[in-house]
Amino acid sequence: xxxxxxxxxxxxxxxxxxxxxxxxxxxxxxxxxxxxxxxxxxxxxxxxxxxxxxxxxxxxxxxxxxxxxxxxxxxxxxxxxxxxxxxxxxxxxxxxxxxxxxxxxxxxxxxxxxxxxxxxxxxxxxxxxxxxxxxxxxxxxxxxxxxxxxxxxxxxxxxxxxxxxxxxxxxxxxxxxxxxxxxxxxxxxxxxxxxxxxxxxxxxxxxxxxxxxxxxxxxxxxxxxxxxxxxxxxxxxxxxxxxxxxxxxxxxxxxxxxxxxxxxxxxxxxxxxxxxxxxxxxxxxxxxxxxxxxxxxxxxxxxxxxxxxx
Amino acid sequence: xxxxxxxxxxxxxxxxxxxxxxxxxxxxxxxxxxxxxxxxxxxxxxxxxxxxxxxxxxxxxxxxxxxxxxxxxxxxxxxxxxxxxxxxxxxxxxxxxxxxxxxxxxxxxxxxxxxxxxxxxxxxxxxxxxxxxxxxxxxxxxxxxxxxxxxxxxxxxxxxxxxxxxxxxxxxxxxxxxxxxxxxxxxxxxxxxxxxxxxxxxxxxxxxxxxxxxxxxxxxxxxxxxxxxxxxxxxxxxxxxxxxxxxxxxxxxxxxxxxxxxx
Numbered sequence: 001x002x003x004x005x006x007x008x009x010x011x012x013x014x015x016x017x018x019x020x021x022x023x024x025x026x027x028x029x030x031x032x033x034x035x036x037x038x039x040x041x042x043x044x045x046x047x048x049x050x051x052x053x054x055x056x057x058x059x060x061x062x063x064x065x066x067x068x069x070x071x072x073x074x075x076x077x078x079x080x081x082x083x084x085x086x087x088x089x090x091x092x093x094x095x096x097x098x099x100x101x102x103x104x105x106x107x108x109x110x111x112x113x114x115x116x117x118x119x120x121x122x123x124x125x126x127x128x129x130x131x132x133x134x135x136x137x138x139x140x141x142x143x144x145x146x147x148x149x150x151x152x153x154x155x156x157x158x159x160x161x162x163x164x165x166x167x168x169x170x171x172x173x174x175x176x177x178x179x180x181x182x183x184x185x186x187x188x189x190x191x192x193x194x195x196x197x198x199x200x201x202x203x204x205x206x207x208x209x210x211x212x213x214x215x216x217x218x219x220x221x222x223x224x225x226x227x228x229x230x231x232x233x234x235x236x237x238x239x240x241x242x243x244x245x246x247x248x249x250x251x252x253x254x255x256x257x258x259x260x261x262x263x264x265x266x267x268x269x270x271x272x273x274x275x276x277x278x279x280x281x282x283x284x285x286x287x288x289x290x291x292x293x294x295x296x297x298x299x300x301x302x303x304x305x306x307x308x309x310x
Numbered sequence: 311x312x313x314x315x316x317x318x319x320x321x322x323x324x325x326x327x328x329x330x331x332x333x334x335x336x337x338x339x340x341x342x343x344x345x346x347x348x349x350x351x352x353x354x355x356x357x358x359x360x361x362x363x364x365x366x367x368x369x370x371x372x373x374x375x376x377x378x379x380x381x382x383x384x385x386x387x388x389x390x391x392x393x394x395x396x397x398x399x400x401x402x403x404x405x406x407x408x409x410x411x412x413x414x415x416x417x418x419x420x421x422x423x424x425x426x427x428x429x430x431x432x433x434x435x436x437x438x439x440x441x442x443x444x445x446x447x448x449x450x451x452x453x454x455x456x457x458x459x460x461x462x463x464x465x466x467x468x469x470x471x472x473x474x475x476x477x478x479x480x481x482x483x484x485x486x487x488x489x490x491x492x493x494x495x496x497x498x499x500x501x502x503x504x505x506x507x508x509x510x511x512x513x514x515x516x517x518x519x520x521x522x523x524x525x526x527x528x529x530x531x532x533x534x535x536x537x538x539x540x541x542x543x544x545x546x547x548x549x550x551x552x553x554x555x556x557x558x559x560x561x562x563x564x565x566x567x568x569x570x571x572x573x
Binding site for chain 2: 211212215216226231
């Protein structure tokens, strides 16, 4: 059962990567500038304006609300038919209890959900940080030197589709402890998108900008700081965003295998305790944390993306 | 007048999948200091290739190009280029885009304050002082090209190379920028080589119009001297006999002698 669930999660890793590996995504996601209402709007009766605002609010908020209501409705029906699955109400009550004291600690195997989330995030941050420190410079080198690219491309192509969990035993062997081994899998899964996107960014620096650099006869340092780095940055951020997403998917599976403190281990622990309502809470928590990570990075990416057509 | 650029028997071949493609051959041209030369011809005739050769962005496969007594072996700030698509760096403000070039050319011998005032003078020259701190993405196409021109002029190049500088602009903006350019050229006495496919633009701006034959293996077909006093005014020129003669000569060359087969 473990293996099956891991396979499914990894399947979604690959597709997520394939779908959004085009860095043009970042520019597509750019928000259109908000146009302030023209001055003539003032002459329109006030209640009409208020009505329009309320209408817009309903149009944006209502569909997701209906979606969630449907989800909870179906869940309620399923839980009525199947006694093993807790009802939304039971889960809600359990969540209230859990989140009223998220930071308690009764030894390594019984800690609050806050500690579990934080220790998972810590592993992701460390593994991801190392991956960025190695992957981004490597991406620059691969993008700049064709020879290196040709030498390493087959190796990367071969290793990239491998599930990061396959590297877990190697990590256990080398580090002798479970905790760095889990971090090691995060490193492995984060590094590929980082290398590939950075390299692609370097290769796609517009020729026009490089011609400007040549005509101005800029020094190598100026070329890197004023032209290469700013134009690669959006690609790099795409790589970082994909890495974080994948890392957050993988950490749950890795912690299920390694144990210790962490949201993935917690899920497995609660399965052993047959507290299914806690597993459902964990699913929501993992989803929300993943969403926040993704949105935070999108926000940063938007700040640094420039529409090259303008 | 002193000769600045000598182009001697230059030819250019490109390697393609179907074998070598001869873009240019047997080009001989002298460009004098302070002169404005237009390169005109049908699209695909190698106008831009010739300009890139003078810029040093590509090197010729035959013959040689000399600028100021030295062979052109690569690009350099003494041969500034105004690109068709302006090529401003989108993450730098208009001021910083111009400053980048100024800093490169004068940075070793002048203080920061002088560099900044040089940059500001160039931005003011093209009437863009109000938008100096804006990013290129926040201004119109015509304004971007003004900054592109300011960047080139601010480097005080020996020669200014323009690759269809107004090709991407609408007719009214183009006229405004041509007038702007006439003013700037008058003020600086710059040597300019400009690629264009606009007959009126060529006559209005240049001292000589170099007409290229159709490619492949394009070469110089005719050179037309434009004997019109400068500064020129587009309103009075419309009825000028010399203006009409020049226009007619170019049109005859393009549409009678070098008819482009329908593409």
